[in-house]
Amino acid sequence: DQQVKQNSPSLSVQEGRISILNCDYTNSMFDYFLWYKKYPAEGPTFLISISSIKDKNEDGRFTVFLNKSAKHLSLHIVPSQPGDSAVYFCAASLAGGTSYGKLTFGQGTILTVHP
């Protein structure tokens, strides 16, 4: 049973346009949501995160939106650049304590940004 789902395996956008990557989850106990970016032959690297008590978090060109009632989050990249081409993973975690350090990942979305 996949608790975190990324239903779009791939997304293709033109350089300069907006990229929107989506993620849905089923466990209402998740407290933190993170986005990771992964290039081929490298490990995932942290991009941006959001707490369940917020509905938006921005960091430069990257914004994550959280809709708790819909159990949905999205990552917006504006403007998209060719260097953003990578696999993007959505991940979720429960609040601290014994759950710290355990992430539940989605399947990933391959983003391709065309020049």
Add this chain to the structure above:
Amino acid sequence: NAGVTQTPKFQVLKTGQSMTLQCAQDMNHEYMSWYRQDPGMGLRLIHYSVGAGITDQGEVPNGYNVSRSTTEDFPLRLLSAAPSQTSVYFCASSAPGAGAIDEQFFGPGTRLTVL
């Protein structure tokens, strides 16, 4: 800081062989985890550790053993390799206050093929 290092980068095993995937981190992080990445499945947690001497199972622990004798090292042992264990394995470390909440720092991965 080397961050999280993993050896080997690539490995080919025959069914039934055993081996150990090495993981080390030099950031003094308490939490360490092993994930496997399979196509269409994202990253799934195998085992994790909240400190030296303390380990626990993740989502897909069968066929794998771990131990944590030091803060720095967290090896993953395959007891009797099976073709279903063909995957890319990532080690990660984290600590409260090191980066964003629940941010994990990943190694470059080990690509394992079991024939």
